[in-house]
Amino acid sequence: MSAEVVIETRSLTKVYRDFWGRRKVEALKALDLDVRRGEIFGLLGPNGSGKTTTIKLILGLLFPTNGEALVFGRPAGDVEKNARIGYLPEESYLYRFLNAEETLDFYARLFRLPRAVRRQRVYDLIEQVGLQRAKRRQLREYSKGMTRRIGLAQALINDPELLLLDEPTTGLDPIGIREMKDLILHLRDQGKTILMCSHRLDDVQDVCDRIAILHQGELKELGRVDSLLKVRDMTEIRATGLSEEAKEEIRQVIARHGAQLLSCDNPTATLEELFVKIIRESEEHPGRRVRGVA
C-alpha cells in the first residue's frame, strides 16, 4: 500500500440482515476506494446509497460482510487508529447533559491529553467554533447549528490527521456553511486528510478534490472534481488582448475545420447536473457503471 493512501477499501461489502439472519438489504457492494493524504474526498449519493455505511465501516462501527477497510494501514476495527481520527457524525450525537466545556474536556480525556493541553485546546476550539458565550450551557439548550459546531470541535479535539465528516453543513445557516467550508479547506491546507459525505452538491463542488458517487450501494463514479465536471466536447479558449482581426481569424479557423462556434466562453456544468444525470442513468441501467461522463 502506498504511504500516500490513508484510507483503503477493498471489495468492501455490507449486507444488513434481520434478527433471523435473513438478508434485508445490500447496503454496499464491493467498494474499492483510496483516499490519499492531504486531499478532501467527497462521498456523494442519494439517501440509502451507502455513504454513511461506508463511513461507519471505515470507523469500525459496522463490521463488513465481505472485504476490508484499512485506515492508516490498520484494520478498521483497530482501536489505536482512532487516536489519529476525528469524526463528526451526521447528527452530532453528544451527551446533552454536559455543557460545551465538559463535552470537550470529556473527549479530550479519552485521548489522555495532559490537563494543561486539554484546557488550552478546549479554550481554542470553543473560540474557533464561536461558542464562547454558550460554553457553560448544557447542550440540550443548543440550537442545531450550535450542536454542529460543538460536534465539529469534538472531532478536532485530538488535532487529527484524518477527519471523517458526515453531512458537515447540515443544520448550519449560510454563514455557518461558508465558515465550515473555509474551515475544511483550511484543515486541508494544514495537511489533514478529509473524507466527507454530503447531500449538498455545491458544498462538495466547492471543497472536494476528488469525489465518489454512490447509488444503491455501488460506486458509480470516481475522480477529480475538476476533471469530472469538464465538458469534453466543447473547447473553452480564454485569452486577453485579441484584436478583432485575430478573433475573426479564429472564427474562420473554426469554420474551416467544420466546427461551430458557440461563444467565446466554454460553459461549465454544475455538479448538480452531473449528479442528476448519473443517478438517472443508473436507474435506467441498474448494475452498470456510468461511463462517458468524465
Next chain:
Amino acid sequence: MVLETFHAVNFAEWIGPAAKVWLIAVVALLVGFALLRWLFAVLRQGPAAGTLSALNFLWAAAADLLLISPRRTLALAGLTIKESMRRRVVIVFAVFLILVAFAGWFLDPGSNQPARLYLSFVLTTTSYLVLLLAVFLSALSLPADIRNHTIHTVVTKPVRPSEIVLGRVLGFAAVGTVLLGLMAAISYVFVLRGLDHKHDFSAAAREQLAVMWRDARRNDSTQGIAVSTDRVQNHRHTVFFDPAQETVDEQGVRRGAIRTDTENGHEHEIQYVVPAEGEVQFVCSPPENHLLARVPIYGKLRFKDRAGKDADKGVNVGDEWTYRSYIQGGSLAAAIWTFENLRDDQFPDGLPVEMTLGVFRTHKGDIEKGVPGSLSVRNPATGDEAHVRTFASREFQTDLQVIPLEFQTGDGRTINLFRDMVADGKLEVWLRCVAPQQYFGAGQADLYLRARDASFALNFVKGFAGIWLQMVMITGFGVLFSTFLSGPIAILATGGALLGGLFSDFLYQLSQHKVFGGGPIEAMIRLVTQQNVVTELPPTAQTTVAKMLDKAAEQWMWLIWHMLPDFRVLSFSDHVAYGFDISWGLLAMAVCQTLAYVGPAFVLGYVFLKSRELAQ
C-alpha cells in the same frame, strides 16, 4: 437469635477450594466462548479465514483487557456519574429520607426488641432502594447510549470496549457508594435517636426510697429495696437500690450508681445523689447494651437420645423448619456442644455461655415461668462432668449464663474450669431439659461462647458494606446484560438475577423437586384448577406432559441456581440487627464472591460489546 448461616467461617480454609471451583468455571466459560466464536467465524468465513479471525479476536481481547487505561476509564466513570445525576438518583435519596421521616410513626420502640426492629428497617429499606436503583441505572445506561448514538462519538475515540464496560461499573459503584454512605450515616442517627429514652421514678417510688434512706441514716444495716421506673416506650425497669453500696461523705450526702435490669434488650445506668436535705437527683443514662456486636465462638453440636445413646439428631416435634432438633425433658437426652481451642487468658471473668433456645411444650404448665433446664460442663478426655446450674429458659430470648472459673458442684466438689474440665483446649457444654414432657430445641448456632464484643459502629458499617457488595454485584450484572440486550429486557434480566440470587435457596429446592405443588407447569395447573399443593394430580396424559416439562424446567433451574450468586451470603443485615459481629473472614468471603462474579461479568460484557455492531 438463629440463622442457619451463622456458622464459623474460616476464610483460609474456604478460599482454596472455592478458588479452585471458580477457576475451573471461568476457564470452562472462556474456552467454551472461544470455541463458539471460532465455530461462528469458520461457518461464516471458511476454515482458514475463520480461524485467523478468531485468533485476531482473541489477541485483540487480550490487549483490550490488559492495556486498560486508568485515565480513560476514570473519564468514562465520571461521565457515568454525571449521567446518573441527570437521571435524578437524588430522588432515591429523597424517598429514603421520606421513609425514614415517617418510619417513626410505625416502628414501635416499645416492642420486644426495638433495636432489632429499627436496625432491620434501615438495613432492609436501604438495601431494597439501592439495589433497585442499581438495577435501573446499570441496565439502562448503555442501551440508551446505543439508542441515542452517543456511543458513536465515544467508540470512535481510542477507547477500548473494556474501558467502556469498566467505566460504567466504576461510575455506578461510585454513585452507589456515596448514596449508601449518606444513607448509612442517616440510618445510624435515626436508630440512636429512635431508641433513645430515659426513665424517672414515680412519686410513690421516690417516697419508698426516701423511707429507705431515712432508715439507712439511722441504721447502717438497712436492706435495699427494688423499685420500678416509670413506663417509657412501653416498658419499665426494676432497679435495686442498696444503701450498703453507696458512698457517704462528711456532710451525709449519699451517692450511688446502679444498673437497671434488662428490659426490651437494653439497660440503663442510674446515678443518684441523696442530699442530707431536699430532693434526690437521679441521672438516667441512655439505653445501653442494646446495640451490640457479639463475637461468638461456636461449638460443634451432637445429641444424646432419651436413653443416653449417641444420636445424629434430637426429636422432630413436627416443626417444618428442621434447623432445630429437640431434646426431651426429664430424660437422659442432651444437646452437647464441643468447643475447641479455648485458652484461659481468653476468659478472665468466666465462660460466658449465651443461648437462644426453642421450647416445645407438650402441656401448658405454668406459662408464666420458663421451662427449667440444666447446664453442665464435661471434660472430653476424662468424661468427668460437673453440673453448673439450673436455669429457667426464656423462650427465644437470648440468655447469658456465665460459668465461673471456679465453682462448687452439688456434691461439694470445687471445680477449676480450665484445670479440671478443659482438655487440650476442648470443653463440652451439656444442655438438658429438666421438666418432664417438655422439650428444648437447639441448633448449631443456638449456644455459643460470647468471647467478647466488637464495636457496634464498625459492625454497622460492615452491614452496609454487605449492601454495597450486593449493589456492586447487581451493577456488574446490569452492565453485562446491557451490552447485548435492549434497556427494558436488560432490566428484566438484571431484576431476574437479583430475585434469583435473593431466593436462590427456593430455586434450589424447586430444582430438586422438594417444593410442594411441583414445578412451574404443575403449579400453574393447580392454580388454574384450584387444587391444593399436596394432593396428587389425576394420572392423565396432561399431568404426564406437565411433569415432563417440569422435569426439563428443573434442569434449567438447577443450572441457573449454580450460575447465580447467592445474595444471602452478602447480606449481613441479620448479623447487625441481631447483634452479632460480622467477622473479617465473613466479609473477605463476601468480597471474594463479589469479585468472582463481577470479574467474569466484566469480561463477558466486554466480549459482547466488542462483538456488537454499535451502529446497526
